[in-house]
Amino acid sequence: MANVLVVTSGKGGVGKTTSTAALGAALAQEGEKVVVVDFDVGLRNLDLVMGAERRVVFDLINVINGVAKLPQALIRDKRLENLYLLPASQTRDKDALTEEGIAKVIAELRDKFDWIICDSPAGIERGATLAMRHADAAIIVTNPEVSSVRDSDRIIGLLDSKTVKAERGDRVDKHLLITRYHAGRAARGEMLSIDDVLEILSTPLLGIVPESEEVLRASNVGTPVTLSNALSAPARAYFDAMRRLRGEDVPMLIPSEGKGFLNRLFGRKAA
Amino acid sequence: MTLFKLFKRGSAPIARERLQILLSHERDTRNRPDLLGVLREEILAVISRHVAFDPEKVQITVERGNTVSTLAVDIEIPHRRRMADPVPHYSRLAFDTEPAPRHSQWTNGLV
Numbered sequence: 032m033a034n035v036l037v038v039t040s041g042k043g044g045v046g047k048t049t050s051t052a053a054l055g056a057a058l059a060q061e062g063e064k065v066v067v068v069d070f071d072v073g074l075r076n077l078d079l080v081m082g083a084e085r086r087v088v089f090d091l092i093n094v095i096n097g098v099a100k101l102p103q104a105l106i107r108d109k110r111l112e113n114l115y116l117l118p119a120s121q122t123r124d125k126d127a128l129t130e131e132g133i134a135k136v137i138a139e140l141r142d143k144f145d146w147i148i149c150d151s152p153a154g155i156e157r158g159a160t161l162a163m164r165h166a167d168a169a170i171i172v173t174n175p176e177v178s179s180v181r182d183s184d185r186i187i188g189l190l191d192s193k194t195v196k197a198e199r200g201d202r203v204d205k206h207l208l209i210t211r212y213h214a215g216r217a218a219r220g221e222m223l224s225i226d227d228v229l230e231i232l233s234t235p236l237l238g239i240v241p242e243s244e245e246v247l248r249a250s251n252v253g254t255p256v257t258l259s260n261a262l263s264a265p266a267r268a269y270f271d272a273m274r275r276l277r278g279e280d281v282p283m284l285i286p287s288e289g290k291g292f293l294n295r296l297f298g299r300k301a302a
Numbered sequence: 303m304t305l306f307k308l309f310k311r312g313s314a315p316i317a318r319e320r321l322q323i324l325l326s327h328e329r330d331t332r333n334r335p336d337l338l339g340v341l342r343e344e345i346l347a348v349i350s351r352h353v354a355f356d357p358e359k360v361q362i363t364v365e366r367g368n369t370v371s372t373l374a375v376d377i378e379i380p381h382r383r384r385m386a387d388p389v390p391h392y393s394r395l396a397f398d399t400e401p402a403p404r405h406s407q408w409t410n411g412l413v
Contacts, residue, residue, distance in 0.1 A: 177317050184325050188332050220312030227318045231325060 033141040036148045036276075037166040039190075041182025043153030045174045046210040049246055049256070051150040052080045053266070054170070056255035057273035059114035063145045066105065066115040070162035071152035072128055075119035081108065082253025083116050092120035095132030101139050110258055115144070128161055137165045155185065160193050167196065168204035168276075170237060174211045175223040180231055183207075187234060206237035208272060213242045215288040225285050238272030240265050241286045338362060345375055355379045 038051045048071075055067040069077035072092065078084045083106050089099035094117075101117075108114035117140075120127070140147045151162035163169060169190050173183045190203045197203060209228060216222035229236055240246075245263040249256035257266045257273075264286065274281045331337070342362050349355070359378035364371060 177321055180321055181324065181328075184328065188329070217314070220314045222312075223314050223317055227314065231318065231321050 033144055034146050034276075035137060035141070035165050035167045036146065036170060037151055037163040037168075038148060038170045038172060039151040039159065039163055039186050040153065040172040040179070041155060041159075041186040042174075042179045045172050045179050046240070046246075047153075047172050048077050048080050048150055049250060050170065050172050050208060050210065050240070050269070051077060051148050052255035053249075053257045053269040054273055054276070055114060055146070055148050056108075056111060057257040057266075057270050058146050058276070059108070059111040060257065061273070061277070062113065063277075064113045064143070065146045065148065066117055066140055066144045067148045067150060068117040068140070069119035069150050070128070070158050071150065072119045072124070072158055073122065074152065075121055077150050078106075078116060078118045079253060080250050081116050081255065083108070083118070084253070087118045090118045090120040091136065092122070092124065092127040094136055095127060095129060101136065110254075128158060130161065130164070133161050133164060155189060159186075160189065163190055163194055163203070165195055166190075166203055168206065170206050170208050171232075171234065172208050172210055173228060173232070175209060175213075175217065175225075175228055177223075180223065180228060183232055187232065205234050206272075206276070207232060207234040208237045208240065210240040211242045212239050212286060214286045218288055236283060237275055238268050239283070239286060240268040240272075338364065341373070346377075349377060353379055 036054075038047045038054075040047050048069075051067050055065045059065045067077060067081070068091065069075045070091070071077070075090075078087050086106050089104035091104065093099040094101050094104045104117055106116040106118065108116065117136075137147065149162045149166065152158040171183050171186055171190075173179050187205060190205060191197050194203050207229070209225060212225070213222055217224045225236070225239060241264050243263060243265045245260050246256055246265050249259040252259060256263065257269050260266055261270070268286075271281045271283075342360070345362075346357065346360060355377050361374075361376040363374045363376075365374070
């Protein structure tokens with residue numbers, strides 16, 4: 032049975048697209064058939080983060096409008112054969128994203144894939160509500176920072192009211208993914224701690240992705256971080272999160288300040 | 303939050319406290335997010351049954367205090383004879399050059 036996931040946050044720039052790409056690639060490496068869908072009409076970026084920007088011919092809007100068939104718009108990843116991308120359109124015509132159109136596309140994707148990961152645009156407008164509309168589960172990406180936490184709370188409210196599942200009296204499973212976590216700053220009381228965020232949002236934790244230059248490097252080269260450097264700290268965090276999504280019981284380790292061998296040797300590089 | 307605590311623990315506890323207060327309020331109002339919109343519509347509907355006014359010239363403000371909040375509805379009501387002026391451009395000119403002073407015009411506006 033297919034799982035429809037929405038990766039959402041309210042606030043922009045917290046790591047929705049990075050997380051969509053990383054989790055999609057992680058699931059595909061386990062042999063799951065995955066499609067990542069970009070809902071950010073007019074500001075698509077998932078194609079760029081996935082390194083497929085030059086292979087986009089048709090997009091989600093074309094499929095909804097009937098200009099292209101779904102298989103024509105799906106881009107198969109060059110590294111992982113069971114990972115696909117459905118790009119957003121780069122034109123600004125957001126009205127083309129219709130409720131019925133999305134319902135049809137999602138239904139068709141459900142037949143073809145094990146996992147459908149919808150990368151939501153920032154905000155709480157049409158694009159964001161349509162991205163979450165058909166979700167079975169939601170990943171709320173949050174930075175340990177006041178505006179991000181507040182927006183996540185708002186998004187959680189929408190997930191509980193504006194989704195098909197919620198309207199049927201059912202519940203969308205919610206998972207909190209804390210990204211850009213800096214253990215040192217949290218330990219020094221300069222940044223909200225994991226416990227703070229969990230207590231405020233009271234949503235189950237899916238994973239903690241530490242702040243890392245590997246994430247930037249991955250987007251620079253257009254490879255999900257779970258492919259570009261699978262052993263890096265953020266990649267391992269995403270792999271753990273992926274296993275939890277699949278129902279595995281993976282112990283949650285709160286990243287501590289990097290006091291590894293190299294760090295001790297060279298001192299702390301970044302505050 | 304003492305200064306000592308601030309120095310010792312950084313600013314995260316302040317962030318946490320602010321968020322907890324803010325979100326408890328926002329969650330309360332989430333189920334009726336457009337209370338102000340509904341109030342505005344219904345209040346204006348009642349008043350427009352009796353007085354003619356420009357819906358653009360209405361201000362509704364809410365001030366939240368510690369124990370009470372105040373809702374202020376400020377409606378600009380033009381003089382009726384000007385509204386009924388048979389020469390539209392003339393009446394408009396009159397409006398532009400001498401706008402009716404606010405607040406003191408209730409009786410005038412109603413006659």
